[in-house]
Amino acid sequence: MRIEAVLSALLLWSVSVLGQTTAEAYIATYKHIAIEEMRTFKIPASITLAQGILESNSGNSALAVEANNHFGIKCHKEWSGDTFYQDDDEKNECFRKYDNPEESYRDHSLFLTTRSRYSALFELEITDYQGWAKGLKAAGYATNPAYAKSLIDKIDYYDLTRFDRMALGLLAETDGQEADTLESEGLGLPYQKSIAPFSPDDKSAYELAEMTKSGRFVYLNNGVKFIYAKDGDTPISLGAELGVFSYQIYKYNYLENGTDYVFKSGDLIYIEPLKNKCRKPSHYTMQYGETLRDVALKFAVKLEKLQKKNDVKENTYLAPGRQIRLK
DSSP: OOHHHHHHHHHHHHHHHHHHOOOHHHHHHHHHHHHHHHHHHHHOOOHHHHHHHHHHTTTTTTTHHHOSSSOOOOOOOTOOOOOEEEOOOSTTTTEOOSSHHHHHHHHHHHHHHHHHHGGGGGGSSSTHHHHHHHHHHHHHHHHTTTTTHHHHHHHHTTTHHHHHHTTSSSSOOOOOSOSSSSSSSSOOOOOTSSOSSOOOEEEGEEEOOOOOOOOEEEEEEETTEEEETTTTTOOHHHHHHSSHHHHHHHHHTTTOOOOOOOOOOOOOOOOOOOOSSSSSOOEOOOOOTTOHHHHHHTTTTHHHHHHHHHHHTTOOOOOTTTTEEEE
C-alpha cells in the first residue's frame, strides 16, 4: 500500500475514533468525486467541496449520516426517491435521501445544471470561485445571508482551488500531498517527450486561456494557445472541430503536411503560430535524444528562429549539454 494511502487511512481512522470527521478528512475522502464532477458538469470542484463541508458539517450532520445528503437538497415536487425529514427553515421539511454519498454528489451536479435559475453560473469563468459562491447565494441556494462568504472563506482556508487545477489538468491528482507536476493521463498530462512546455514549475506555461465550444480547455505556453489531444485526434479532425485549417495544425506543430498523423491522448498541440522568442528562460541545455524541433515545441518558439539564433542548420545533430539561445 502506498504511504499516502496509509496516511489517509490513519487520518480517517483517527477522526472516526473521535466521533467527528474533520474538514481535512472530508476533503481527503471526497476530493476525487468533486474533481470528476467538475470534469463532467463544469462545476468548480472547490465550490462543490466547500458546499459539502458547509452543508453537511464535514459529513457529521444527521442529514449526511442518516440520508447521505451532503448538500441539503430538499425533495421538491419532482423527487420520487427515498426521503428524510428534519426541521430546517420550517418544521419537519422533506429532504432527499440517497444510497451513498456519491449519489448525493451527482444529484448536486444535476440540480445545478438542470435548473434555469443557476444557468448564469455557467457563464462565469470556471476558475471564478468567488463569482460562483456569490451566484449561488443570489440564485437562492441558501437563505443564510453570509452563505457566499462562508464558501469563499472555506475555499481560501483549505486551498480548495488546487482541486480545480487538478480537474483542469494544471496539477497532478494524487492520493497524498499534491505534486507540482502533472500526471501522464488525459488532461493531466502537461507534456510528453519532444513536445513539452519547459518546466512543470513554471505556472505561466499552464495558464488557462479559454474553453472551446466543443468543451476542450485551451492553455498558454509562452503566450501561445495549445490543447491536449484525445486518442484518435488528427490534424484534419481538430481543424474541423476548432474551426481552423488542418494545414495550420501541421505547420504550428512541425508535422509533415498531409500525412495521416494520429495524436495520442495527452499530446500537446499548438493551435496558433509559435513566438519568435521565449519570454523565459533565455537559454536551454540540450538533453540526450532531443532535437532543435523538440526545443522549439517545448518553449513555443519558432524552429526557424532558433536555427538562426544558434547558427544551426536543419537536421543538425546537437550534442547533449549544448547551450541553446532562446531569446
